[in-house]
Structure formats: structure tokens, C-alpha cells
Amino acid sequence: MACGGQLAAEFGVLGVVEARIGGEPVDLGHARQRCVLSVLLVEAGRPVTVDQLMDRVWGDRAPQRAAGALYSYLSRLRRAVAGAGGVEIRREPGGYLLTADPQSVDLHRFRRLMTEARATRPDRVAADLIGQALGLWRGDPFAGLETPWLDAMRRTLLGERFAAELDGTDVLLRLGRHGELLPGLTAAVAEHPLDERLAGQAMLALYRCGRQADADEQYRRIRHRLADELGSDPGPALRRLHERILVADPELFAPAGDEPITVPSGESRAAENRATENRAAGETPQAATTVPTQLPADVRAFTGRTGEMAALDRLLAPPGGGEPPLTVALLSGTAGVGKSALAVRWAHHVRHAFPDGQLYVNLRGYDAEQPVTVADALAGFLTALGVRGPEIPPGTDERAGRYRSEITGRRMLVLLDNASSVEQVRPLLPGTGSCLVLITSRDSLPGMVAVHGAERVNLDLLPLPDAVGLLRKLIGVRVDTEPQAAADLAAACARLPLALRIAAELAAERADVPLADLVAELGDHQVRLDLLDAGGDPRAEVRAVFSWSYQNLSADAARAFRLLGLDPGETAHVDAVAALIDTGGRTGEARRLLGVLTRASLVQAGPGGRYGMHDLLRAYAAELATRHDAEPDRRAALTRLFDHYLSGASAAMATLYPDGVPVAGDPDAARAWIEVERPNLAAVCAYGAAHGFYRHTVALAETLFRYLDAGGPVAEAAAVTTSAVSAARALGDRDAQARALSNLGRLHRRQGRLHEAAATYRQALALYTDLGEPAAEGLVLRNLGSVDWRLGDYRRAAEHYRRAWTVYERLGDDAGQADALVRLGLVDARLGDQTQAAQRFASALDLYVTLGDRFSEAYVLSLLARLPQRAAPPDRAAGRLEQSLAAVRSAGDRTAEAYALTDLAGIDARRGRLAEAAGHLRRALVLLRRIGDRASEAEALNDLGQVLLAAGEAAEARAQHDQALALAEEIGDRYEQARAHDGMAAALRDTGDAGTHLDQARRIFAELEVPAAPVVSVG
Incomplete structure (x- = not known):
């Protein structure tokens, strides 16, 4: 315990940013808030100006209300560390100051220990100090956080750690521990091949281990590297060491050592620290998280690659328990050499070592038409990690940050298959050393090795015995009865596993033909193909094998193969294939042809009647289609395929949303069809637009x-x-473009991207106005007003609502007029004119009663009942709302159900039924989070906080308002920010923070020109 009965605090930035008070972890909030704390911890004991904080936390991407958000983060952090002795976040004339003892922060403790070690003799004491310093590291600094300043600071600190490790190695070499250091030094030299100090340490350790020739070779390697890459020679210190090694200088031999002293590395310490933390907590951080298992099926008849498998195994279990495994491995080699097969085989072999799951994506990096974008790959990973679709951020950088946050601390395997570039891979790398990333690529990706320390495993062609062994597994004893022909066949297939499998399938189908005849036939094809004039490139040779297999197909199977290469999707159902190749609606014929292609190993059968192709085969098939099928025929094939998807989507949607028209069909089956085909439907839209x-x-x-x-x-x-916006613009279809823009604006609004929503709506409005479509114009005006409402610009919102009302009045659209009146009434109520609001609501109610719209009638009654003068009886409103709630639940409309629940909660709160109101709001929040309505979620959180406060549950109320504040700040909803501050002030009552929150609430309310919020807000 600290003095005064307060608990001691410890802070960490050398890994995931953390805080512990009295040994117990502290909830530090979301990533941006932890960025604020990181800056204060780095500068512990020194004030940081507001401008510095904003620059370091946001860089040049600060939101409009960054100062208000920063204040909120500081306020929450202040409460989080309030129980620690001597720790306070306070405002000073020079900025904000964290008063914690710098030695309670692992970074400052690390630096102090290293300063002492570098000034200390004897060496055994220095080694112990360095061991303590390096033992503080739990992974990369600020793991999971990304800002330009933090990235730069992270690089600086990693440089400090590397220097500390080098200092530790020098000390241990002086102590005669060269034998223990050698394995780690070898790995470190591979990671830092141009570091002369490290090379010298490795040379000295090799020499002392009796390996003078290897020490000489180490010097020659770095000398050549320096000359090739930097145009320089080794420095005088390294040259002098080399000369002393060559003459066997007796002074290079180490003195007799004492007991072993270990300088652990960062990653092994991180694993030990994580295990200790998890044991202390009694559970793993992922106790309630989704465990994805995305690995493809293992490969049959896998042969050889024992050396490569062993190299990958060493990443998990290095000899002697020395240096920990690297977290990134790269399998590189030519197309068809079996990179994916090896990666999948090894991943299945070691999956037990990754209890938190395995992620997989085929990036299709060499598909000229449809490579997987980084954004799509991240969306797939986030979905697999249990992030609901509506919660997946829109931008690539935001998705990457969320992905790193979700995976931090989890022991997972991430397999990135068929990557084409470092840029396609880098955002998919976790920010934690607990994961292992396995990448396959035809490219050597030098940046992955140089920047990310990847361990490269190069796959060459299969050795001839292994190539023959694979044929033996696939076609049996014929290989042993014709050994020379089998060897010739393996050579003709360029010893590439993909080509060997295709050749073996053809040999198996023609069991009565000697292997020697098949080899001669393949030779004839090679002579005929001009593709072989490629300087011995195996990728050209394997096309000869493809050609050999292709030439043995029947005409209809060959045509099916060619057209399958045009499909932009990754896999296709047999029904889609039937449409593509035009079997006249005969699915059985498509299935027969797919069976032929499957037996020839030209397509791969998957579960559920779906088929896919290796990317090399897809490219080859598309090339053949371009050569043999006329452009109108290719376009007709894709038109049939796209018609099939459009027809299926239309039928499924008609089943799910019949709109009062009886439609035969199973809604569950319709929903399942859309879910399975969604990737293909998205691919069709992207391909079609391009x-x-x-x-x-x-x-x-x-x-x-x-x-x-x-x-x-x-x-x-x-x-x-x-994609629809782009396609409509290319068509010159301004009406379709306006509809797509209107839809896109709605999606932006749901995601909380309010300014983008407004800009998109304005584009749609301009088009509709020019086209003379007043009904659509009125809808967009209403939506623009809703965006203004969320942004707190109520007068502009009212202007848009009035314009919408004018449009609807001119059209004689009573429903549109009623909707505009309700929204204008909401603005009146928000601005404090309750009488005008009641009049507008009453006029809208009359229209809805005339129209027979019971749901809208119930909504307006709830608004009237929540006005201060209670212009409608609460019981009548509650009755109507309960009827509406039952109706929307029956229809499966989750959005309408969430809104009805929040309306009903408002009525129950006014009637004093607080427990019922809280229950409604909690159920509404579940739905709002599921559908991704973030703005309504912030509002419901504030409503729940106010209901809980009225029920006497101040702590729980504060938690709800805190969540609302963070969400409202993120999406820019100023009114809900003010409500959250107001609720926090009430929940904190007489504390010092209460006044601060109250000041913030009053300031925002004044800026918005609205009165303070009622107990449960109107609207």
C-alpha cells in the first residue's frame, strides 16, 4: 500500500499500454484514450501542451471537435487512476501533467537500468541489470495503437532495445558465454545483415567455439553485402577483428566464466509475461471471444518438403529453447511449386499451438482482374473474429486498427495466401508477438524481411525423387514398373506439384497407355507450344502440362473450362456454372462436365456443390477463352452468369420482402442463398462496374x-x-446515379460518417432536382435534415424539413407531409418551443389516423406524451406502441423494433416505470448495435443512463453516459455529447468532476442554442 492508504501504481508502454493499481489491471478505455495516456506516460512528470497532445494523438487527422474529445479522454483517465497514491492528471500552466513517479513507468525504468548497467563494473552486475531492463519488454511498444507520433516513438524505442541487447551480448561475451549466445546471434545476424557490431559479435563467438573458417565466412558475407547494398567497406573495428581472427590472436579467447547469465529476448519475455498475467486474472483475455478456424482442407497425397517443414517447425520450437520464433514467415517460390499446399499442410500440423484460432485468406494477388483488396481481407478477418457486420469500420486504416485490437494478445495463426506485394500484406499483420503470420507469394517480398524481420523459406522445384514419389502416390505401381518413364514424366512436368497432379490424373484415366507414350505425347505438345520460349521459366513449362491435359478434354468440357476462367467470383455453384456455359437449364449436364474437369484436376470440388480453380489454371483458362472464344461469346457467357445472380437475388429479396404480394418461397432458404453468394454478388458488382x-x-x-x-x-x-454509383455514372443514367447516391448517403449516415453522408445526399439532391423528380427530392431533403439534426445544426435541419414539406404538399402526399411535420416538431422541441412542437405533432397525428398508419400514429402519440405538458395520455401512447411493437416483431423489422422499444421506454419513464423503461432500452441497444445504427445507439445509452440515475443507480448510469460520450464524440453528435456530460454531472453529484462535466454540457448546449435535455429526450 502507498502512504495515506492509497495503492501503488505501475504503468507499461513496452507492449500493450496498461496500468495496474495495487496489482489489479485498470480499464483504460478505447484506443484513442490509451494514446492520450501513452503521451503522458512518455512525458511523465513533465507538462504536455494541448497542442502537443492533439498533434501526438491525431496528427493531421484531428476531428473538428478534437479539443472536446481530448478533454473527455483526460477526464476519464483521471477517474481511472484516482485510487493510486501520488498519481494525478492535472492541468498546469504549461499543459497537462501526469504526476506519477517516472520509475512506475516501464519505459523510464528500462532507461534507468540501462544507464546504470553501462556505468557498472563488474560485468556480472551489468549483465544482471541489462537482464532486468530487457525483462520489462512485453512486445512492441504501444502495441495495437497507431498514430504518426507513436509510430516514430515506437521505432525509436525498438532501436533502444536493440542497442541494449547488443550491450548485453558484449557483456556476456566478456563473461565467456559465447556458446550459449551463438544460436541467437546467428538468427540476429540474419535479421540485421548490415549491422557491423552484431556481425563482429557473431564472428567472435564463432571463433571462440573453434569455428575460425565460419567466422571468416561471416566477415566475407557482410563485406559483400555492404559493398552491394551500400557501396562501402566494413569499418576499421570489424576489419581489425577479422585480422586478429585470421592470425589466431590468443587475446581473443575469453576468460573462464561463472554461472550462466541469461539476457532474454523481447518475444520470450512477452510470452512469459502474458502467461503470468493470464494466471493472475484466472482466465485468458479471449475467454469469451470467437475462435475462428478458417484453414482450407489439408492436401491429399502430400509428398516431400521435409526440409521446409522443419524450417517452419523451428519457428515454433527453436533448438535448446534459445531465441524465440519469429512471428512472420514467408514461403516464396514460382507459380505451381506448392506454396499453398505446404502452407496449409504445415498450418494443420501446428494448429494445436494456436488455441485462439487460425485465420486464412486467399489474396489472389496475381489475379489481374479480381485481387482481394486489403479492405475486403480485413472485413473477412473481423467477421471471423466475431465483429458484427455493422461494426466493421468503413476505412481501410480503421479496419486495420480494429483488427490489430481484436487480435492483440491472442495466440493465433494468420495464413496470407498468394500475396503479390508488401502493401497487400502489411495492413494484415497483427500488432502482437503472440501471433504467427505465414505468407505465401511468388515474389520474394524483400520488404517483409528487411522491415518486418520475416523468415523466408524458399521453395524450389521438387527434388526428382520427391516428384516421382508424388506420382507414385497418385498413380501407384506403374511408376515402379516404368521408372525411367516416371522420371521423364516428372521432368516434363517441371517437377511442379500442380503439373504433376494434373499429369497423374490423366495417366490414371488412361491406365492402358504406357507412361512412356504419355511422356512422348507431352513432348509433342511442348514442341507445338510457343509458350516454351521463356528461358526455362517453369511457369511456361507448366502451361505445356496444362495444354496437354486441356487437349485431352472433349470439346464441351474444354469450352466449360475456358469459360470458367472468366468468372470473377472465387467459387461457383453448379447452378451458376450451368448458366455460364449455357447448358439450357440442365444442371445435370453442368455437373457432368464439372466432374470431368475435377477428375482432370483442372477444377477443385468444394462443399455444397461449389467449384473453384487454382489461380494459375484460372489465368490459363481465361487466356484460352480470349484465344478461342469470340468476344461476343465471352460477353454472352458473363451476361448469362450475371443474369443468373440477378435473378437469384431478385427471387430471394421477393421472398424476404414480399411487400404485401404473396410469394412462394422459404425465407430461411432465401437468406441462406444471399449469405452464401454474397462474395460473388459483390465481385459481380465490382467487375461489372470496371x-x-x-x-x-x-x-x-x-x-x-x-x-x-x-x-x-x-x-x-x-x-x-x-460500384453502382460508378456504373450509373458510366451509363449516363442520372436517375440510377441519384438513387445509388441516396442509398450511399444512408449507409454513411448509419456508420456515423455524417459529413460524408451530407455531401453524398447533396449530390443526389442536385440530380433529383435537375431530373424533376419531386418525390425523391423530398426524401433526400428529409435525409439531409436528419444529418443536420445529428450534427446539431437545427436551423439548417428545419430548413430542409420545411422544403421537404413544401414538396410533399405540392404532390398531395399526406404521409410525406406528416413525416415532415413530425421532424419539424422535433426541432421545435429541441429548441425549446414545446407549444409549436405539440401543434405540429397533433397535425401529423391527424394525417396518420386518416391514413390508417398505426405504427406512425403510435410514434407521434409517444412524442406528445413525452412533452412537458403531456399533450397526449401516456397510457394511450403506450397501448399504441405495444401494438406496433408486436407488428414489427412479427415482420422481422429489427430497425423498427429498436425504435419502438426506445419510444416505449420514454413513455414508461414518464409514467415512473423505471425498471420497464431500462429493460426496453437494453433490448433496443442490442438491436441497434446489431444493425449498426450508431447515432441511435448513443441516444439510447444516454436515455438508459438517465433512467438508471432516476432509479438510484448512479454508478451504472455513469457507465452508460461514459459509453454514450465516447460514441457521440466519435460520430460528431454534439447534442448527445452534451447530454452525456449532463448525465455524468448528475451521476457524479458533488465531486470535482461533476462541475467540469456540467460546464461542458452547458457550453455545448449554448453553442447549439438549445435548452438542457429533459429526463428522456424527445425524438
């Missing part, structure tokens, strides 16, 4: 919008709708 299938893109995006908007991944819906 390759002239504009009408398919527009129609498919419009057809799917209601489903994706209601419950699908919002980020995917935005990508599909963006």
Missing part, C-alpha cells in the same frame, strides 16, 4: 440494398453501392 456490365451492377446493387441495409455488413453494402 468492365462495362453497368446495368447488371446497378440492378444487382439496387436489388440487394434493402437486405444489406437491414442487416448485412454495412461496409460491404457501401462497397456494392459505390
